[in-house]
Amino acid sequence: xxxxxxxxxxxxxxxxxxxxxxxxxxxxxxxEILMLGRKANLAEANGSEMSGGVRTIFxxxxxxxxxxxxxxxxxxxxxxxxxxLFIVIFLFAPHILLITEVTGVGWSALPTPIVDMAAxxxxxxxxxxxxxxxxxxxxxxxARMEDYLVWLVTFLPMVTGYLAFHRMGLPAPSLLALHxxxxxxxxxLFPFTKLMHAFTFILSRWYNGAIAGYKGVxx
Amino acid sequence: MxxxxxxxxxxxxxxxxxxxxxxxGVSRRSFLxxxxxxxxxxxxxxxxxxxxxxxLERAKRPSVIWLSFQECTGCTESLTRAHTATVESLIxxxxxxxYHHTLQAAAGHAAExxxxxxxxxxxxxxxxxxxGSIPVGNPGYSTIAGISNLDMLLETAKGxxxxxxxxxxxxxxGIPQADPNPTGAASVxxxxxxxxxxxxxxxxxxxxxxxxxxxxxxxxxxxxxxDQLGRPKAFYGQSIHDRCYRRPFYDKGQFAETFDxxxxxxxxxxxxxxxxxxxxxxxxxxxxxxxxxxxxIESGHPCLGCSEPKFWDGGSxxxxxxxxxxxxxxxxxxxxxxxxAVGSALGMKNRASSKQAKAEHQKVSVDxxxxxx
Amino acid sequence: MVTAPFPQFNIQNGDDLTRNVRPLLYEIRHALQDLLxxxxxxxxxxxxIPLAPGxxxxxxxxxxxxxxxxxxxxxxxxxxxxxxxxGVWLVTxxxxxxxxxxxxxxxxxxxxxxxxxxxxxxxxxxxLDEALLSGDDREVV
Numbered sequence: 001x002x003x004x005x006x007x008x009x010x011x012x013x014x015x016x017x018x019x020x021x022x023x024x025x026x027x028x029x030x031x032e033i034l035m036l037g038r039k040a041n042l043a044e045a046n047g048s049e050m051s052g053g054v055r056t057i058f059x060x061x062x063x064x065x066x067x068x069x070x071x072x073x074x075x076x077x078x079x080x081x082x083x084x085l086f087i088v089i090f091l092f093a094p095h096i097l098l099i100t101e102v103t104g105v106g107w108s109a110l111p112t113p114i115v116d117m118a119a120x121x122x123x124x125x126x127x128x129x130x131x132x133x134x135x136x137x138x139x140x141x142x143a144r145m146e147d148y149l150v151w152l153v154t155f156l157p158m159v160t161g162y163l164a165f166h167r168m169g170l171p172a173p174s175l176l177a178l179h180x181x182x183x184x185x186x187x188x189l190f191p192f193t194k195l196m197h198a199f200t201f202i203l204s205r206w207y208n209g210a211i212a213g214y215k216g217v218x219x
Numbered sequence: 220m221x222x223x224x225x226x227x228x229x230x231x232x233x234x235x236x237x238x239x240x241x242x243x244g245v246s247r248r249s250f251l252x253x254x255x256x257x258x259x260x261x262x263x264x265x266x267x268x269x270x271x272x273x274x275l276e277r278a279k280r281p282s283v284i285w286l287s288f289q290e291c292t293g294c295t296e297s298l299t300r301a302h303t304a305t306v307e308s309l310i311x312x313x314x315x316x317x318y319h320h321t322l323q324a325a326a327g328h329a330a331e332x333x334x335x336x337x338x339x340x341x342x343x344x345x346x347x348x349x350x351g352s353i354p355v356g357n358p359g360y361s362t363i364a365g366i367s368n369l370d371m372l373l374e375t376a377k378g379x380x381x382x383x384x385x386x387x388x389x390x391x392x393g394i395p396q397a398d399p400n401p402t403g404a405a406s407v408x409x410x411x412x413x414x415x416x417x418x419x420x421x422x423x424x425x426x427x428x429x430x431x432x433x434x435x436x437x438x439x440x441x442x443x444x445x446d447q448l449g450r451p452k453a454f455y456g457q458s459i460h461d462r463c464y465r466r467p468f469y470d471k472g473q474f475a476e477t478f479d480x481x482x483x484x485x486x487x488x489x490x491x492x493x494x495x496x497x498x499x500x501x502x503x504x505x506x507x508x509x510x511x512x513x514x515x516i517e518s519g520h521p522c523l524g525c526s527e528p529k530f531w532d533g534g535s536x537x538x539x540x541x542x543x544x545x546x547x548x549x550x551x552x553x554x555x556x557x558x559x560a561v562g563s564a565l566g567m568k569n570r571a572s573s574k575q576a577k578a579e580h581q582k583v584s585v586d587x588x589x590x591x592x
Numbered sequence: 593m594v595t596a597p598f599p600q601f602n603i604q605n606g607d608d609l610t611r612n613v614r615p616l617l618y619e620i621r622h623a624l625q626d627l628l629x630x631x632x633x634x635x636x637x638x639x640x641i642p643l644a645p646g647x648x649x650x651x652x653x654x655x656x657x658x659x660x661x662x663x664x665x666x667x668x669x670x671x672x673x674x675x676x677x678x679g680v681w682l683v684t685x686x687x688x689x690x691x692x693x694x695x696x697x698x699x700x701x702x703x704x705x706x707x708x709x710x711x712x713x714x715x716x717x718x719x720l721d722e723a724l725l726s727g728d729d730r731e732v733v
Contacts, residue, residue: 002448004528007498008544011534015543020554027555031562035570093472094541097491101542102551112472171447172458173498173527176540247709249666252685255705256693258637265635265696464644467611505642510691517645 007177010184018184019102025191026199033203045214052213053206059219060205073132077125084122088115088158119162126155150193156182236437237276250275257438261431262453262502274438281437282341283348284334284375285319288368289361289395289404290351294386295321297423298430317345320363331364338378346436347379349407352388352395356403372410381415381442382407385429387525390418390449397531408449415442418449422525425506428454448528450500459496459522462504465489478519489516493537495524612641613651616697620655623699624679633700648695655682655697662706668693672703 001009063075089095093109100106109115130151133139160179163169170178189195212219240250254272258265287295299322316322317337318330325333337345349372354360358367366374376382384407387393395404408416419432432451435443443451460466468474468488475482475489488494496504499522503514515522521537524530534544616636623634638648656676664670668687675682681703685694698704 002528004448004498004533008529008533011540011542012544016545016547016550019543019547019551023551024554024558024561027558028562028565031559032565032569035563035566037570093474093491094539097539098541098543101538102548104548109472112470115472167458167461167497171500172460176498246666247711248664248705251705251709252664252666252670255683255696256685256687259639259694259696262640264640265637268635462642464642464647505640511639 003171003174003177007173010177010180014181014184018187022187022190026196029191029196030199033200041214046216047213049210049214052219053210056209056212056219057202057205077128081122081125081129084118084125087118088122088161091115116165119158123155123158123162126151126158146193149189150195153182153186153189157186235276236278236280239280257434260427261435271438278437280315282315282317282337282345284317284337284345285348285350286371286375287320288349288351288353288372288389289402290386290388292321293423294350297426300426334375338375342378344380345378346433347375347382349382349384349389350386352392352404352406353410354395354402355405355410356401360402369410372407376411376414379414381417381436382411383417383419383432384408385419386424387420387422387530390420391528393422394531416449417442417445417451420450420526421501424526425502425508427506428502446500454502455500455526457500459499459501459504459516463496463516464504465516483519489521491539492521493535493539494521495530495533495540496522497540499524499527501526612643613647613654616641616651617654620680620697620699624677627679627699633698636697638695638697652682655680664705670705672706
């Protein structure tokens, strides 16, 4: 297979397969979770489930001061790479073109040099969290193979994308093809790993907030 | 290279390019100018000029057989419009183009006899140039003098010193091979594996690239350095994107969104309009077309990537490289619908099993535990 | 609003799109220094460098024109002149159809192509001898 055939495959059938698995997997898992339901609460409601739920989705964006003191590194670096990922994935012109083509929705891009800078910062932050996971005894105790796998499939698209943009190392078609392939790997693994938190964080926060809201307390 | 020829006709001094030029009254100074232009054409550094002069002096007239298969004659058109007219005419005066359907005066049996004679006389030494792909699905799709393209290729390739597929059709299958490939079109390299092959793709290739490759062979008698797709690195070594004067706009993220917006007028990057420059390797951005006047991107049109294999099947010419080539949205919609059904079914099953578990749940009292003693 | 009948590419000479003009001038400067110090000549092929529309003109304008201008008739015209920087020459080769087939910046004492060539001089010696032998010179005088 020549590099151009490789590129054609990842841009065509490869992306198709990955998209189908991604969409199918995410929706099946969300439906499973949503249909679990909860036991009817027989106690009298002291507040609104909805307002508590919605509020908590956003209020948990800001870390609690005690938590922050205890895990300053995890929170700060975690924020950096999540914002970086957001910028790189959703505000880079070629990525927006792809999203617009598939969904019909589009928005304007950030200037490429800013995205480029965000990519470098994100990669450094991702490297830092890996180092932290390996060094910290508590993290090491908690870490499973899946955590490293999830880290890898997040890091690979960043590195290959950076190399593809700067055209370093390999011929350009191979670089682009490897970048797209790495994203396809991410998309395929996404629904079946902890990466699902990108969707489920809304559900879990809502449930926490709703339970507290029903009781009339803040969560 | 194997030596098939017995020295039947000793090749005299008169057969060298240097001698031919002197006979025409070309001065040494003119010859040096020609060499400087040739070096530039072959994308070689000017410091090579003395070496080129020396080699060209002694270069012998090679016999060239040009076969046209499933093609549109665009490659021949391109070649005959090569802009460095003087240089080309010198080269063509110095090669012996023994067979070319479109350009030769002979017709019918005489034409085929010319080919057979050239093959006989220069066996093992002639250059074979091919334009067009070869139908192997049904040989009847394209024949010359009742001979199928495949048979003619295999027969003529036997005595060739090297084969130069000119144009993307001959090099990689090109448009005839595009989906659904009705004729079963194949490239030269698909069919011939035991001869040196120098691919000169493009739709058409840049004229001076065609002559540059011929000249390289004429000058040095060797094959130029090739990339992994069999193309000479001197011309195909760098991508359009890397040599594009609009690259700074790409780096800054300034793109033309349509063909007539502000960005298009300002000459911004054409990535969003489907430019395949980032993945296409050719000399357009520096050599340019029509006597160095311009090239597609300079005239405001995205690169189609015509010098790459499968360029016709790589998705729309007007969709960016980051856009998938298949109907992802439709498939994702189907997948989503199926997922809702499957997810609901799984949810129901989970509910049922938890209900059943609840129903089968038996309470254990302290008495029950005591009984077991 | 009046729209232009065809797209106007608003690329100005000063835009310096590829940013290659300055590096080229530096290369020429270094070559000139080498020429002074070691006597080594250098030739820069302008076709091997990506230049945006207007950039080649910009470079040529910057180099300017000096004291020597030569026209050569050899398989078409060639224009050779020394730029305003002595030792830096601009050589443009045209073919018989007057289109450019090569453009070079030469950093040298005198471009090689201007020098009389051994082979040509040998031929001219023969021709001169022939002219003298045939006695053509007497008729002219």
